[in-house]
Amino acid sequence: MADQSSRPRARIGADIGGTFTDVVLETATARHSTKILTTYDAPERALLEGVTLLLGEAGLSPQDVDLVVHGTTLATNALIERRGVPTALLTTEGFRDVLALGTESRFDQYDIAMEKPAPLVARRLRLGVPERMAATGRVLLPLDESAVRAAAATFRAEGIRSVAVAFLHAYANPAHEQHAARILAEEMPGVSLSLSSEVSPEMREYERFSTTVANAYVQPIVDAYLRRLEARLAEMGFACPLYLMLSSGGLTTVDIAARFPVRLVESGPAGGAIFAASVASECGADQVLALDVGGTTAKICLINDCRPQTSQVFEVGRAHRFRKGSGLPLRIPVVEMVEIGAGGGSIAAVDRAGRLAVGPHSAGSEPGPAAYGRGGTRPTVTDADIALGRIDPARFAGGKVTLDPTASDAALASLGIWDGKPVTLAVGVSEIVDETMASAARVHAVEQGMTLEERSLIAFGGAAPLHAVRFAEKLGIDRVIVPAGAGVGSAVGFLRAPVSYEVARSHHLLLVEDADLAALNALLAGMAEQARDLVAKGAPGAEQLVRRVALGRYLGQGFEIPFDLPEGALADVDELRQRFEAAYRTQYGNQVLDLPVELLTFRVAIAAQVWQGQRAAAAVPDRWIAPTTWREVVDPLDGQPTSFAVVAREFMQPGDAVHGPVLVTERETTTVVSPRFDARMDANGTLICTRRTEEASA
DSSP: OOOGGGSOOEEEEEEEOSSEEEEEEEOSSOEEEEEEEOOSSOHHHHHHHHHHHHHHHHTOOGGGEEEEEEEOSHHHHHHHTTOOOOEEEEEETTOTTHHHHTTOOOSSTTOTTOOOOOOSSOGGGEEEESOEEOTTSOEEEOOOHHHHHHHHHHHHHTTOOEEEEEOTTTTTOOHHHHHHHHHHHHHSTTOEEEEHHHHOOSSOHHHHHHHHHHHHHHHHHHHHHHHHHHHHHHHHTOOSOEEEEOTTSOEEEHHHHHHOGGGGTTHHHHHHHHHHHHHHHHHTOSEEEEEEEOSSOEEEEEEETTEEOEESOEEESOSSTTOTTSSEEEOSOEEOOEEESOSTTEEEEEOTTSOEEEEEEEOTTTTOOGGGOSSOOSOBHHHHHHHTTOSOTTTGGGGTSOOOHHHHHHHHHTTOOGGGOHHHHHHHHHHHHHHHHHHHHHHHHHHTTOOSTTSEEEEESSSHHHHHHHHHHHHTOOEEEEOTTGGGHHHHHHTTOOEEEEEEEEEEEEOSTTOOHHHHHHHHHHHHHHHHHHHHHHSTTOOOEEEEEEEEEETTOSOOEEEEOOSSOOOOHHHHHHHHHHHHHHHHOSOOOSSOEEEEEEEEEEEEOOOOOOOOSSOOOOEEOOOOEEEEEEETTTTEEEEEEEEEGGGOOTTEEEESSEEEEOSSOEEEEOTTEEEEEOTTSOEEEEEOHHHHTO
């Protein structure tokens, strides 16, 4: 028997997406990956199948694995599809309708038939009890215990399995929520409880209530799934930790994830952003646009100085899927990105005006694109890519999914326009989806006060490399980076994320000469201690990095902007104001107002890094290679078939370069390099596609 101590140690990342489940196994010297169609009825089945396959491929056993990191859409899907457990809300008397009223804003002020998403909890299950806290945390009205017990009796009769407790101003003083939770636990043994003072201890009642209810709605489901997955992994022989990917881009333990599942809603895309940030660091790219295109959606994220943009609010379950403001707000730390219905499975159709349209609906993995042969008959972006010659049907998803090009042609022809020519329709589908993504990127950049032309584009996800160069051409970007493992980028990103946790608290502070910085320092210290304890459980003994952020605004404004706080104890009010004004200039230009500044919310993030990226030690000279294989591919710029070289990425070496047009094929995806770009492999094995000089200056 081989010496177990001499065997390589491995780590596994697994991302369950809407179409594919991506699994990656990494050792110090090799990476193995696979894509398996997602099993909707039991998501862990595809995950465990992929894990078993890669262990066999690497010649390893579960005992050789040091870490498993998982990102799941389970919480997101349960919220979108309204498949949570029977849930109730206990709130302050008179505030049961906060969930229905929202902020009274309209995401489409001209649509008289506008529909907002219904609250997750029906009105009859939203009960108020007498109690009241002031915004300062002072008790104005004691909690009525008998009213809580009466509410518990009603909830028992209704078969409630989870209760959200959200009282007015509980972020300032959680005592009443904690007292109510103790009573509910006595009256309803085994019930799941979510307290707003723990889930989202921040001001703004609607967002806080909505976040707490969402957490309660999915908590028993996610908890059961994670415990089931833990048990299955243990049965297989895994003795290593299982971590979950957070929406903020960090990792956490199963216990914390099961307690606060609302923080998992964007775990897959967050892993992709971490992956892109690490690639940006390796390539020395300070300003990056990340494009993650999978089977269902495309995600676009701006990365500056190797750090993804972040946000404090995310919407889920939108009534109009890609319309901002039409969903349920979740006040959680999340990577800032724009998501659009432009994935490989996005369905092409003809609208009432006879125009070709693509998305936002997706064929997913069941039935999938027409070429999958799983019952799908409607044309998708993947079918268009096949018709254009971009995808080799024999190598798709590493050969595990057999494609039928004739089915793609038939599905495209069924659209019944443009004389039913599949290639012409495929060009139209491809151009529409690329322009949809480009338009979304332009709008997102404008909203963030940034530009795109000087950025590098990092493309990953199964479908992004197929469209990245054309997408870059539309945006005027001259450099496209396709990293190794691009087809399973989010799963790779899971293995590069830090173990982290972020704590938020609302605390009003006016930046005046006599501001009480001592109270603020005490608050920040307590928040840091809480986050440190949680991180230490996931990464005991690891060095911890601290980031402290304040959200402030000019007095009278409605919304805040974030800025970093200096290290150590805060002692200078002027420095805090200067930091706020610098962030304000970055966001809005050079205008600074002569108004008092107020700080409303503070965030402390603690991270223990478990992966360290490295840049190439030295550049390698280009060696132009002469391809021996060619394929007819339609270039969408002129709609004509063009001879594209075909190069297998696994046979390229650092320094190898090839003139476009070329298809660089690999196990999980294909990079389409247009006739106006060239491609080379750098010292890290990353594919760099650059616009030819004459094209860049044209």
